[in-house]
Amino acid sequence: MGIPVFILAGLLVHFVFLVSIFDIYFSSPLVHGMTPQQTPLPPPAKRLVLFVADGLRADSLYELNSNNTSQAPYLRSILENNGSWGISHTRVPTESRPGHVALIAGFYEDVSAVAKGWKENPVEFDSILNESKYTWSWGSPDILPMFAKGATGDHVYTFCYAAESEDFGAQDAAKLDTWVFDHVKSFFNSSRSNQTLFSALNEEKVVLFLHLLGIDTNGHAHRPNSREYKENIKIVDEGVKEIASMIDNFYGNDGKTAFILTSDHGMTDWGSHGAGHPSETLTPLIVWGAGVNYPQKVTSQFFEDNFLKEWKLENLKRLDVNQADVAPLMASLIGVPFPMNSVGTLPLEYLNNSAHFKAESMFTNAVQILEQFKVKMSQKKETTLSFLFTPFKPLSDSEQINFLKKTRLYIQQQKYDEAVSLCKTLINLALEGLSYYHTYDRLFLGLSIAVGFVGWTTYVILVIIKTHTNLTKTVQANNKESTVLFYGFACVGMIIAFFLLIQTSPWTYYVYCLLPVPVWYAVVRELPVIQDLATNLLSLHLGQSIGFLLVCTLGIEILVFSFFYRSTLTVGLLVFAGWPVITQLCVQAKTRALIWTLLCVLLAIFPLMPVVGREPNIPMVIGTGLLTLLISCFSLVSLCKNENKYRNNEDLKVHFYQMLSIALSTYVVSSTHESLKNKQGLPVLNQIISWMTLVSSSVLPLLSPTFLFQRLFSILLSLMSTYLLLSTGYEALFPLVLSGLMFVWITMEQEALQHYGLSLKPKLAGFNFAYATDITQFRQLHLDDIRRSFFFVFFIVTAFFGTGNIASVNSFDPASVYCFLTVFSPFMMGGLLVLKVVIPFVLVSCAFEAVQVTTQLSSKSLFLIVLVISDIMALHFFFLVKDYGSWLDIGTSISHYVLVMSLTIFMMLMNGLAQLLTTQRLELPRRTKHHST
The missing domain is CATH 3.40.720.10 (Alkaline Phosphatase, subunit A)
Structure with missing residues (x-):
């Protein structure tokens, strides 16, 4: 399977997995075709004011x-x-x-x-x-x-x-x-x-x-x-x-x-x-x-x-x-x-009326809910084979008639309390039955998705082992066996399709149930690779293999746990702080190892900070803006000392524009919040500057040189100017600290290459993204590359949960978007909120791109490992989805799954965006000098 086909297949599979959860858990419970029910007695009021x-x-x-x-x-x-x-x-x-x-x-x-x-x-x-x-x-x-x-x-x-x-x-x-x-x-x-x-x-x-x-x-x-x-x-x-x-x-x-x-x-x-x-x-x-x-x-x-x-x-x-x-x-x-x-x-x-009126009203209420139950039951019965249909036994047809007859008799006998009690029981049973039929296909669909999930993850692991490691030999499959295999899976697909057809199932059911067929076909085709891998693994030291698997499992469990408890990220970052000591990197690069440790500890503070319930701290945002300006000034001075870096005035102009953008953003934040505090509204000039900054932040990095640190620093400055406009407190510092850690990570990873005796290490100071795509330099995967991929996923999750939790709507403070607009607009405000969440993602993705090219590893191989890690996490959350307990618990469990699935699709897109931001450059038209003769 070629790379474009694989990426398209991956996007399609993950899109189906993501959408499935809406069909399984978020489908509309409403039914139509009921008869209206009305209390037969005259009402107490002629009109209602709500x-x-x-x-x-x-x-x-x-x-x-x-x-x-x-x-x-x-x-x-x-x-x-x-x-x-x-x-x-x-x-x-x-x-x-x-x-x-x-x-x-x-x-x-x-x-x-x-x-x-x-x-x-x-x-x-x-x-x-x-x-x-x-x-x-x-x-x-x-x-x-x-x-x-x-x-x-x-x-x-x-x-x-x-x-x-x-x-x-x-x-x-x-x-x-x-x-x-x-x-x-x-x-x-x-x-x-x-x-x-x-x-x-x-x-x-x-x-x-x-x-x-x-x-x-x-x-x-x-x-x-x-x-x-x-x-x-x-x-x-x-x-x-x-x-x-x-x-x-x-x-x-x-x-x-x-x-x-x-x-x-x-x-x-x-x-x-x-x-x-x-x-x-x-x-x-x-x-x-x-x-x-x-x-x-x-x-x-x-x-x-x-x-x-x-x-x-x-x-x-x-x-x-x-x-x-x-x-x-x-x-x-x-x-x-x-x-x-x-x-x-x-x-x-709440009613001040006769006992008869109350009983009749309650009876009307019960019949109205029972009508919904009957319509729901008949709909499900029509789309399920009779020998497979399992009715809701507490409300069989005879039970329904019994309830209604008994209640009507109680009302006629003026036993109103008994009638009301019976109506409440009927209402509760009808609501249970509605839920029963609404979730009737949930187990069946869930199993289909889980089987497809496991198959896809297995296939990706096999692709990694087959194309990016030396663990197996390339074995050609027997043509006759391949043909038998193809027709076997085609028959299975046809049987499933026929089974769904005779039940008049919705078209989405075909997608969910048939998707595992080609996925598992692709896995079974690689049977020679699996056999070869099993032979090689048996020859390895068993203790090492088990230890490695345990460490991987523990790492993934920590990531899963962080979705429930943000403080888990703090623990992970503190463990990361000791990485140079464990791997002896502190001996090779003492200063960088110390900076790494300090930045890990500093970043570890953010997940402990309150997400919601905090007051805006605009002086903190202004201070972050000034600190960013100071760092960019030092950067400019050091880069100007090296004449090879800024070969023309255009490069210097871009840097000055970005510094001006940071200064303007800092001013706009201060000015806007002061104006709103005085109830003078959002100044129009501030709004114009904010939107212009947002637009320019995506273009300015492409005008800067493609040397590694200059391009990454240019991306940071551009995104930082927008992030400041969307900040209201301590979170403004987050991208700055995260980027600092990313810069050190790139240099530390290059040092780690010496463990494998790779002498072709490029000098980072002169490394150019634009010339970093020589495929002959790519190497096979080592165990250290799994750790690199895990670092990336961990930093992505940290970027996501470091300053908040988008899974909960109530962590969004409308004050975050006041520099752009104050008039209520859910889509515009939601879009700006998503942008704020995306900015740390982009910074981590660009750093990961730099790690890939400087460690001479193909982006596909590292990204496939990332895909496996995130898919295993998603499978966790798929099984953790529940439809019982409090509504908050249900909503949280579903949102976690949706988040991880979105993250997987999102990381595919982020990978492409990072390549664009790091390797491409827009050349501004230059003025030609006219010499007088």
């Missing part, structure tokens, strides 16, 4: 100030005197779109929605707004349109402000909420002179939805403990009071309006959300008005979080719900059909 205070934490609303007064006096008086209250428990990811879908549609959105930024509808779903007679909604253009788009007919109306209003650098983000309140007031005032609108507002089953984004925006910009965040809560409280009073007056205090105030998600102390920290998953829920229970006095109640005493609410019954339970509560209050995709359970304690 206030969603985006980003509002439960403790921020319920806690009292130091003088024992509430931040939200109106809402406090409601929960003490008029309504019911509790905590709505959200699931991860704690983001706006999934939170609103859970509240309004009653189901927890699958992660496939992330591909569209949680803005568009990846799947159509039913919602309270869709089931209403009329809905009017006000608020963010990121949230409201998705419910209007998913609605049937023309009865969901949205009023949104401009997307540019969502500015983290704005003087006062509370204006987003005052905009909503003002527009609702003017809307009701205008309805008095618009008979059509007036009539519509007086209909039954009306929903008014107010989405309030100011608290979330202020939380991101100033943190939840800031004065701005708390003041915004007060503004929302006053606004809710005014709107509630206005609506009551509009309808002549008819007592037919139900009010709900809640939040889509909370927020961490450091102003972010997305993960499963209690500050993100605990949101307030206050319900009052028509059909809602009054406050219930209790003598004692117990909750594990112990918040009640802190909030001074021990004597008022706290009614906690899951976020999806809010949707059936709203449906019950205004008498609309329960959203067909809802998995929520109606929280009866």
